[in-house]
Amino acid sequence: MTKVITYGTFDLFHEGHYNLLKRAKALGDYLIVGVTTESYDRARGKLNVVDSLMTRIENVRKSGFADEIVIEETVGQKISDVKKYEIDIFAIGSDWVGHFDHMSEYCKVVYLERTKGVSSTMLRNQSFKIQRIGIIGSGRIAGRFLMESKSVSGVSAQGVYNPHLDGGKRFAEKYEIDFYTTREELYENTDVVYVASPHETHYEYVKDALLHQKHVLCEKPFVFEKKQAEELFQIARENQLVLFEGIKTAYCPGFNKLIDIACSGLIGNIRYIDACFTKLEAENSRELTDQKYGGSFLELGSYCLLPIIKLFGKEYEKIEFESIYNQQGLDIFTKANLKCGKGLATVTCGLGVKSEGRLLIGGTEGYIVVEAPWWKTTYFEVHFEDASKVEKYSERFLGEGLRYEIGDWLNRINGNPKNEFKLTRAESIAMAEIMEKFLEGEQRKGLFE
Numbered sequence: 001m002t003k004v005i006t007y008g009t010f011d012l013f014h015e016g017h018y019n020l021l022k023r024a025k026a027l028g029d030y031l032i033v034g035v036t037t038e039s040y041d042r043a044r045g046k047l048n049v050v051d052s053l054m055t056r057i058e059n060v061r062k063s064g065f066a067d068e069i070v071i072e073e074t075v076g077q078k079i080s081d082v083k084k085y086e087i088d089i090f091a092i093g094s095d096w097v098g099h100f101d102h103m104s105e106y107c108k109v110v111y112l113e114r115t116k117g118v119s120s121t122m123l124r125n126q127s128f129k130i131q132r133i134g135i136i137g138s139g140r141i142a143g144r145f146l147m148e149s150k151s152v153s154g155v156s157a158q159g160v161y162n163p164h165l166d167g168g169k170r171f172a173e174k175y176e177i178d179f180y181t182t183r184e185e186l187y188e189n190t191d192v193v194y195v196a197s198p199h200e201t202h203y204e205y206v207k208d209a210l211l212h213q214k215h216v217l218c219e220k221p222f223v224f225e226k227k228q229a230e231e232l233f234q235i236a237r238e239n240q241l242v243l244f245e246g247i248k249t250a251y252c253p254g255f256n257k258l259i260d261i262a263c264s265g266l267i268g269n270i271r272y273i274d275a276c277f278t279k280l281e282a283e284n285s286r287e288l289t290d291q292k293y294g295g296s297f298l299e300l301g302s303y304c305l306l307p308i309i310k311l312f313g314k315e316y317e318k319i320e321f322e323s324i325y326n327q328q329g330l331d332i333f334t335k336a337n338l339k340c341g342k343g344l345a346t347v348t349c350g351l352g353v354k355s356e357g358r359l360l361i362g363g364t365e366g367y368i369v370v371e372a373p374w375w376k377t378t379y380f381e382v383h384f385e386d387a388s389k390v391e392k393y394s395e396r397f398l399g400e401g402l403r404y405e406i407g408d409w410l411n412r413i414n415g416n417p418k419n420e421f422k423l424t425r426a427e428s429i430a431m432a433e434i435m436e437k438f439l440e441g442e443q444r445k446g447l448f449e
């Protein structure tokens with residue numbers, strides 16, 4: 001019996017897939033089809049798959065050509081599948097010519113002619129129009145965002161608005177996108193809005209964009225008042241618009257795996273979370289001179305609060321801040337201690353004091369440790385009382401990681417709600433509330449008087 005294997009995502013199952021499976025089956029007597037999991041696709045940068053794994057499997061099954069369907073979960077699995085299932089022929093579409101030649105060591109490799117004029121990408125673009133992104137703000141993060149958006153099919157960065165015309169113009173020229181001198185112009189020429197302006201302008205810009213019926217992705221920290229966050233989410237909900245806070249960590253595969261493992265019971269009940277993020281900035285940087293909204297906690301606090309809110313929930317009994325201030329009264333280092341129903345947590349942020357950036361999650365049976373840059377999670381370890389027992393996990397993190405939040409935002413705009421849990425409205429509101437509490441603190445209060 002000749003055994004054939006082939007692999008694919010098989011999203012929005014189309015004629016090309018049908019033909020490929022038919023020809024693969026005709027190469028032998030028994031056809032095994034590997035269908036990629038969602039997490040595998042995300043890890044390899046395929047961020048906009050529409051159909052669920054079950055739907056894709058079901059469609060492959062319905063083609064009638066597959067004698068067996070397996071799941072493709074990891075890079076390198078193909079070779080072990082070939083060995084495990086005693087495969088004679090590995091078949092794949094001609095778009096992969098040369099890519100799998102190394103497999104000929106294990107079985108025959110056949111590249112089958114691809115059906116012309118159809119692909120999942122094409123169908124996705126037909127069913128979901130390309131969302132033209134208007135960017136508000138033209139700082140460093142906007143540039144990174146723009147480059148990352150190129151890895152997400154279904155969006156295109158169209159133009160930028162910045163009331164500081166010179167900066168906006170330079171940005172537009174550098175990235176070869178439109179430059180808008182007014183927000184009206186931006187709204188007229190784009191479909192969705194990314195807000196990457198200075199923190200204090202987020203509320204006004206997000207509200208304005210929502211009121212112009214635009215879906216919005218807003219950089220963190222979203223806003224500094226609970227009621228502003230609630231209001232913005234309310235406007236979004238009433239207008240059926242998607243509003244996301246862009247904390248990239250929340251959407252990246254490694255961090256999501258970490259949260260899953262932490263919640264799995266492997267380390268028992270979680271009782272302690274210690275999250276530290278420091279990033280030294282120049283004394284004259286915006287972060288250390290912006291009297292109102294500069295400082296370590298406002299700048300970096302969102303990252304550290306994220307795992308705490310994810311694992312302990314948004315309710316806490318007590319929160320206390322301790323800071324070290326610079327001449328201008330901005331915190332160059334802040335420690336926040338939280339007492340939550342389930343345990344204790346510490347946030348440590350520094351723009352003027354360096355410390356070991358680390359995320360530690362302590363449980364009743366073990367602990368998880370993620371070294372810096374844990375906010376771009378690629379690797380973590382689980383330790384136990386028995387020090388010789390260590391479990392290691394790794395996950396990919398592509399580029400600057402912003403592509404994951406862009407992909408999730410886009411999928412949500414296209415009507416796929418399954419990613420919303422990664423950073424919920426309630427979690428964003430809870431973070432805004434903590435920022436507000438921090439700003440109400442004694443020392444900061446003095447600054448406003």
Ligand code: CTP
Pocket residue numbers: 007008009010011016017019020091092093094095096112113114115116117118119120121122
């Ligand atoms: N395939 C094909 N003809 C097409 C499209 C796909 O023969 N017109 C083949 C691919 O070469 C691959 C298999 O079908 O062997 C599964 O491909 P998959 O990546 O799932 O489909 P695509 O349509 O290529 O998806 P995308 O546009 O997302 O890359």
